[in-house]
Amino acid sequence: MTAVQPKTTLPSVEETFDSLSPATDEVVGTYPVHTAADVRATVDAAREAAVWWAGLGFDGRAERLRRWKGVIARRLPQLCQVVRDETGKPIADAQLESVLAIEHIAWAGKHARKILGRQRRSAGLLMSNQAATVEYQPLGVVGVIGPWNYPVFTPLGSIAYALAAGNAVVFKPSEYTPGVGKWLVDAFNEVVPEQPVLQLITGFGETGAALVTSGVGKIAFTGSTATGKRIMAAAADTLTPVIIEAGGKDAVLVDADADLDAAADATVWGAFSNSGQTCIGVERVYVHERVHDAFVAKVVEKSRDVRAGSDEAAQYGPVTMPSQLAVIKRHITGALASGGRALVGGVDAVGDRYVQPTVLVDVPEDAEAVQEETFGPTVTIAKVRDMDEAVEKANDTRYGLGSTVFSKARGMELAGRLRSGMTSINAPLSFAGIASLPFGGVGDSGFGRIHGPEGLREFARPKSIARQRFTAPIALTTFQRKEKTDALVAKLITVLHGKR
Ligand code: NAD
Numbered sequence: 001m002t003a004v005q006p007k008t009t010l011p012s013v014e015e016t017f018d019s020l021s022p023a024t025d026e027v028v029g030t031y032p033v034h035t036a037a038d039v040r041a042t043v044d045a046a047r048e049a050a051v052w053w054a055g056l057g058f059d060g061r062a063e064r065l066r067r068w069k070g071v072i073a074r075r076l077p078q079l080c081q082v083v084r085d086e087t088g089k090p091i092a093d094a095q096l097e098s099v100l101a102i103e104h105i106a107w108a109g110k111h112a113r114k115i116l117g118r119q120r121r122s123a124g125l126l127m128s129n130q131a132a133t134v135e136y137q138p139l140g141v142v143g144v145i146g147p148w149n150y151p152v153f154t155p156l157g158s159i160a161y162a163l164a165a166g167n168a169v170v171f172k173p174s175e176y177t178p179g180v181g182k183w184l185v186d187a188f189n190e191v192v193p194e195q196p197v198l199q200l201i202t203g204f205g206e207t208g209a210a211l212v213t214s215g216v217g218k219i220a221f222t223g224s225t226a227t228g229k230r231i232m233a234a235a236a237d238t239l240t241p242v243i244i245e246a247g248g249k250d251a252v253l254v255d256a257d258a259d260l261d262a263a264a265d266a267t268v269w270g271a272f273s274n275s276g277q278t279c280i281g282v283e284r285v286y287v288h289e290r291v292h293d294a295f296v297a298k299v300v301e302k303s304r305d306v307r308a309g310s311d312e313a314a315q316y317g318p319v320t321m322p323s324q325l326a327v328i329k330r331h332i333t334g335a336l337a338s339g340g341r342a343l344v345g346g347v348d349a350v351g352d353r354y355v356q357p358t359v360l361v362d363v364p365e366d367a368e369a370v371q372e373e374t375f376g377p378t379v380t381i382a383k384v385r386d387m388d389e390a391v392e393k394a395n396d397t398r399y400g401l402g403s404t405v406f407s408k409a410r411g412m413e414l415a416g417r418l419r420s421g422m423t424s425i426n427a428p429l430s431f432a433g434i435a436s437l438p439f440g441g442v443g444d445s446g447f448g449r450i451h452g453p454e455g456l457r458e459f460a461r462p463k464s465i466a467r468q469r470f471t472a473p474i475a476l477t478t479f480q481r482k483e484k485t486d487a488l489v490a491k492l493i494t495v496l497h498g499k500r
Helices: 036-055 057-074 076-087 091-116 153-164 178-191 205-212 225-236 260-276 292-303 324-337 387-395 411-417 452-458 483-497
Strands: 016-020 027-032 119-121 130-138 141-145 168-172 198-200 218-222 242-245 250-254 282-288 341-344 358-361 378-384 403-406 460-468
Touching: 027 076, 027 178, 036 130, 036 141, 036 168, 036 198, 036 205, 057 076, 057 091, 057 153, 057 178, 076 091, 076 178, 091 130, 091 153, 091 452, 141 153, 141 205, 153 168, 153 178, 153 218, 153 242, 153 452, 168 178, 168 205, 178 198, 205 225, 218 225, 225 242, 250 260, 250 387, 260 282, 260 292, 260 378, 260 403, 282 292, 282 387, 292 341, 292 358, 292 378, 324 341, 324 358, 324 378, 378 387, 387 411, 403 411, 452 460
Parallel strands: 141 168, 141 218, 168 198, 218 242, 250 282, 250 403, 282 378, 358 378
Antiparallel strands: 016 027, 119 130, 130 460, 341 358
8 A cells, every 4th residue: 555644743752552463472563652642633633624524515525435445445355464463353254344344434425415414394384484404514523432353344334424424533443453443544545635534543542532532523432331431431521422332242032933053053153253252242142942952952063163263264363352361261160150051162262362162051140151241252042931031131231232033923023122222133243234224232332323324413413494484474483472473373282282
């Protein structure tokens, strides 16, 4: 990729940090630790760029987004290698998340005008002399703080929609994947060389915290619930609005009439792919008692073909964040100590870099392995007497991000009863790949939505305009109003709304 000129003159940066390959500990890049002053300078430059970018209009921005996705699509192998270097995930998985992200850029650019452009609203009978319209204006500068687990798909779910809505973006990727962040920003700056519309800042939590209090129009955060709470508290000081896309403890429900092969396949892939480091990954399964044993047997059989490693044949790679190994181990140990059994894997599955698949049964519902986000390649499977019990248990969590239902007859009904922001029926995680569907959670999984029309509106403020078309026969908003008028209005409102 051709080098892109820096768009802002940041004060000289002294401190740097290394990005390491989780597979080899090799240094794959070195990046600045941006200070609060750097962040302020970046946001100041973004404010000016935002005015220019908003001035391009929907069509001008759509054209630049179209070119950006073209660059990403043409250089996909290069991007996938950067993702692999920094996360250790297989190239095929890096490609999958990048392909979905490209779809989102395309969707956001194409639909922004229709969703955010000026729309007419009915003024109602009493105000029928008015023409009412609403339009969605950009917020200015949006700060995006991202995680490392899907370093392309996740931040672009906010960035693409914020840009399409007419905002400039300052992006702080995870300290584990700064190289992926830089690659994406450089690619954008190739097609938007005029102004620093999308800028990168790198560093640790302190750099992210400086972005939160920098006076941006909104913060779109994706990461852990604990950090999300800290960000929300810090943002309160300046009344900066936030979107929080946080952790999950997603459940799969398997009904008595489900396609068990498909359900087992979805469970194994949903639980183990990306080493279980997926916010909408499968962590719990509730299975109807009539099919429980057959389902468990299929999951066990399919799990035996899945292996973590760094070789080409391995289905998933290392645990990216070394500190997570202790959490995974604690959840498995706790599950086994409280009466659970490991049908595949177990405590020994947790190595010092790689974690092999672990399938747990008979784990009490109050165990950490059932209640807390494990973020590792483990899954608990529990037998339920009917689907009411399955819904009740699936909902008995402080999280509520995604969920999955396998059922032939009752898919829609069960999906509607699950307390989660998104549910897929008879396939795993499919909602995430549908650009028109909003993505986000409830409870400790956060609030606000990225993707789809709702995701565009998150990055815009509604502007209402009422334009008087002609003088009203009954003038209401004047001291000249007569008693006769008030009597007429009272009569009118009784006719309109007073029916018993
Ligand atoms: P994390 O919370 O540790 O870090 C996320 C980002 O926040 C990083 O860029 C980090 O530098 C920054 N940060 C840390 N402290 C900060 C502070 N005080 N102020 C501002 N920024 C700060 O999360 P992680 O380990 O990178 O990601 C894993 C988590 O993300 C999991 O819980 C996973 O479920 C969640 N996740 C959620 C979604 C979703 O869409 N809901 C998607 C992917 C990942």
